[in-house]
Amino acid sequence: MEKYKVGILGATGTVGQKFIMLLENHPWFDVAVLAASSNSAGKKFKYAVADKWAEDKKLPSKYEDLIVMDVEKDAKKIAGEVDFVFCALGCEKEKIKKIEEMYAMLECPVISNNSANRMIDDVPMIIPEINAHHMDIIPHQRIRLGTKKGFISVKSNCSIQCYVPAIHAAFENTVKDVLVCTYQAISGAGKTFKTWPEMVDNIIPYISGEEEKSEVEPLKIWGNIENGKIILNKNINITSQCVRVPVSNGHTAAVFVSFKNKITPDEFIKKLENFKVHEKSVGLPSSPKKFIHYFKEEDRPQIKLDRNLDNGMGVSVGRVREDTQYDLKFVCMSHNTVRGAAGGAILLAEMLCREGYIYK
Numbered sequence: 356m357e358k359y360k361v362g363i364l365g366a367t368g369t370v371g372q373k374f375i376m377l378l379e380n381h382p383w384f385d386v387a388v389l390a391a392s393s394n395s396a397g398k399k400f401k402y403a404v405a406d407k408w409a410e411d412k413k414l415p416s417k418y419e420d421l422i423v424m425d426v427e428k429d430a431k432k433i434a435g436e437v438d439f440v441f442c443a444l445g446c447e448k449e450k451i452k453k454i455e456e457m458y459a460m461l462e463c464p465v466i467s468n469n470s471a472n473r474m475i476d477d478v479p480m481i482i483p484e485i486n487a488h489h490m491d492i493i494p495h496q497r498i499r500l501g502t503k504k505g506f507i508s509v510k511s512n513c514s515i516q517c518y519v520p521a522i523h524a525a526f527e528n529t530v531k532d533v534l535v536c537t538y539q540a541i542s543g544a545g546k547t548f549k550t551w552p553e554m555v556d557n558i559i560p561y562i563s564g565e566e567e568k569s570e571v572e573p574l575k576i577w578g579n580i581e582n583g584k585i586i587l588n589k590n591i592n593i594t595s596q597c598v599r600v601p602v603s604n605g606h607t608a609a610v611f612v613s614f615k616n617k618i619t620p621d622e623f624i625k626k627l628e629n630f631k632v633h634e635k636s637v638g639l640p641s642s643p644k645k646f647i648h649y650f651k652e653e654d655r656p657q658i659k660l661d662r663n664l665d666n667g668m669g670v671s672v673g674r675v676r677e678d679t680q681y682d683l684k685f686v687c688m689s690h691n692t693v694r695g696a697a698g699g700a701i702l703l704a705e706m707l708c709r710e711g712y713i714y715k
């Protein structure tokens with residue numbers, strides 16, 4: 356099979372670098388364009404990332420001498436050279452929103468990590484194992500944009516990608532109230548301990564915009580398509596607190612949840628163990644062998660032991676217990692730059708290719 360040519364917008368950033376590493380030997384996708392801001396444009400990629408390479412492994416040599424393109428000025432050229440782009444830009448929301456729409460209107464599909472277009476009602480926000488059916492909204496979006504091929508699809512915020520799957524296991528019991536506290540890694544802010552030394556031995560009880568996203572994005576994932584729009588599931592109440600912790604990679608969440616049809620811890624554990632992923636997410640190059648890993652050990656999931664399960668695409672859940680105020684409580688965790696960012700976006704793109712929404 357001839358591979359799809361892909362571009363990475365924001366290639367020099369933390370998530371952009373993760374895309375590069377995950378796509379190095381991808382069976383379907385070939386990275387043809389690396390693009391970033393005008394500060395990096397025109398430089399060989401190895402020089403553009405010289406002082407900000409955050410991956411443990413070295414930059415693969417095939418990308419070292421690629422000349423970084425300018426996300427905005429070179430947009431037409433990039434759109435002409437690739438079959439679709441991954442977007443991992445880190446600038447003002449309004450600017451990202453315009454850039455993503457510009458690429459879609461240049462007939463270049465955009466698979467985005469950014470929040471700028473996430474809550475637009477005809478932009479599908481997809482965790483493939485859960486709401487793959489939201490792909491059906493794409494023809495409606497194409498009508499709005501006046502495109503044949505171009506569209507925007509997004510993955511959700513990184514922090515919800517551990518607790519939404521876990522709660523989804525018991526979705527048929529009708530989720531009512533959710534309280535969630537997240538403990539989020541510094542790579543989620545595009546940082547390492549080298550670039551953010553203040554985070555060593557520290558906790559910061561504020562992540563800008565994160566609590567709003569944690570409370571509303573699950574309602575879109577669990578929403579329904581009606582008259583060409585994704586309507587939020589307003590029957591679920593979610594409240595959250597999000598805290599930055601001194602961890603390099605991996606977001607953890609402590610979750611309390613009540614259902615309309617009460618469920619016991621043992622019943623919930625059974626549902627976690629027998630989780631059925633959406634059929635359209637199965638058998639893709641980045642599909643995890645096992646989506647949800649349930650641990651009965653009291654001290655799991657742990658960041659260091661469990662974040663790389665299934666190549667960072669697995670979600671870990673443990674400490675399932677009865678609660679005094681909610682039906683259940685548990686702890687869950689997933690890798691924020693793999694499952695929560697680049698890996699989740701790659702899995703989404705693979706599904707969109709196989710389903711014919713992205714084509715050459």
Ligand code: NAP
Nearest residue numbers: 365367368369370391392395443444445446542543545696
């Ligand atoms: P980052 O490390 O700060 O990287 C930002 C990227 O955007 C760089 O390539 C940068 O290029 C480019 N950029 C910045 N300003 C620009 C401008 N005005 N025009 C064009 N390009 C510009 O950010 P990140 O952590 O990778 O995050 C990227 C996006 O993904 C953010 O929206 C973030 O919220 C989202 N996200 C991150 C995570 C995570 O775990 N890190 C998870 C999910 C979603 P230069 O190097 O040339 O400046």
